Amino acid sequence: MKHVKITDESILVCVYYGLNGERLIRRGHKLATLLDCPLYILTVDTKPLDAFDAEKSGYIEKWTQLAEELEVEKFIIRDNEKRPIQKVISEVAKENNITQIIVGQSAQSRWEEITKGSFLNVLLKEVPFVDFHIVSINRPIEDEAYGTYEKGVRAYVIRDIENYKIVFTCPKSEALEGIFFKEIGTDFDNGIFKFSFANKINEITIKEGFVSNPHLIHSILSPTQ
Numbered sequence: 194m195k196h197v198k199i200t201d202e203s204i205l206v207c208v209y210y211g212l213n214g215e216r217l218i219r220r221g222h223k224l225a226t227l228l229d230c231p232l233y234i235l236t237v238d239t240k241p242l243d244a245f246d247a248e249k250s251g252y253i254e255k256w257t258q259l260a261e262e263l264e265v266e267k268f269i270i271r272d273n274e275k276r277p278i279q280k281v282i283s284e285v286a287k288e289n290n291i292t293q294i295i296v297g298q299s300a301q302s303r304w305e306e307i308t309k310g311s312f313l314n315v316l317l318k319e320v321p322f323v324d325f326h327i328v329s330i331n332r333p334i335e336d337e338a339y340g341t342y343e344k345g346v347r348a349y350v351i352r353d354i355e356n357y358k359i360v361f362t363c364p365k366s367e368a369l370e371g372i373f374f375k376e377i378g379t380d381f382d383n384g385i386f387k388f389s390f391a392n393k394i395n396e397i398t399i400k401e402g403f404v405s406n407p408h409l410i411h412s413i414l415s416p417t418q
Contacts, residue, residue, distance in 0.1 A: 243389030348373035
């Protein structure tokens with residue numbers, strides 16, 4: 194839902210990793226409500242969206258839902274970004290006429306390699322036309338929901354007669370390419386498979402090598418002729 198701008202203020206919340214992202218977003222929403230102005234959220238990553246690990250994908254999904262709940266003006270995801278992050282923040286701020294930016298105090302250690310100097314000092318030089326709010330946050334606690342999976346590996350889901358199964362070598366037939374996160378402590382291929390489709394990160398459950406919720410991909414993988 195687009196915000197009818199009454200004041201000249203616009204707020205941008207920069208989030209990267211961790212449970213503190215929600216805290217920063219809610220802080221930004223509170224300030225935007227007080228100022229009656231639009232709120233934007235930005236996250237930047239050097240990897241493409243479909244290569245995000247389970248943890249990052251989980252946060253993206255949570256932040257997307259939160260943005261919808263709070264009726265945020267726009268949730269901006271800049272993936273596969275090779276430029277310095279302060280350059281990206283500056284560009285987004287200019288494009289959306291941002292006047293205030295909210296970042297976490299631990300941003301220097303959490304955002305991808307910035308410079309050898311202070312992240313905030315570099316950002317102040319790059320984006321001199323806005324006011325900054327530095328929110329003190331603790332180091333994020335590992336999300337237990339994603340601590341039960343091994344490191345993701347490249348995998349493919351293919352049609353197998355009436356079912357869909359996961360394979361780990363590139364097949365010649367039509368397939369969904371994505372990342373498979375295997376459950377820790379299982380001898381079977383149990384876990385979650387994440388893939389990019391229609392500009393979104395999608396997730397399906399794998400049980401003993403087969404997709405347990407095939408209706409989610411039935412329209413994507415056409416039946417074998």
